[in-house]
Amino acid sequence: MEGREHIIRIGAQSAEAGxxxxxxxxxxxxxxxxxxxxxxxxxAAGGDLDEVPETRQExxxxxxxxxxxxxxxxxxxxxxxxxxxCRLPVVPxxxxxxxxxxxxx
Numbered sequence: 001m002e003g004r005e006h007i008i009r010i011g012a013q014s015a016e017a018g019x020x021x022x023x024x025x026x027x028x029x030x031x032x033x034x035x036x037x038x039x040x041x042x043x044a045a046g047g048d049l050d051e052v053p054e055t056r057q058e059x060x061x062x063x064x065x066x067x068x069x070x071x072x073x074x075x076x077x078x079x080x081x082x083x084x085x086c087r088l089p090v091v092p093x094x095x096x097x098x099x100x101x102x103x104x105x
């Protein structure tokens with residue numbers, strides 16, 4: 001994942017500060033870079049990544065799906081909800097993942 005720190009983002013622009021605080025509380029101040037690395041390692045190792053049809057009105061006009069990860073971080077079971085931001089055809093260096101929800105399960 002060298003050189004790919006930019007592909008994980010937390011929260012929407014207007015709510016970014018609040019989302020970052022929530023992530024810090026939930027995961028004992030783990031860095032965003034570390035969250036991204038752990039997400040990458042989880043999926044690369046064959047960990048579950050659920051593609052869920054988006055039904056919520058506030059998101060369904062922008063996203064057909066969201067993606068859920070359930071993994072263990074620092075001995076805590078964690079749920080992470082993400083949105084993939086890309087254009088078709090997908091260009092890896094132009095795509096990024098938006099983390100919109102993260103909490104202990």
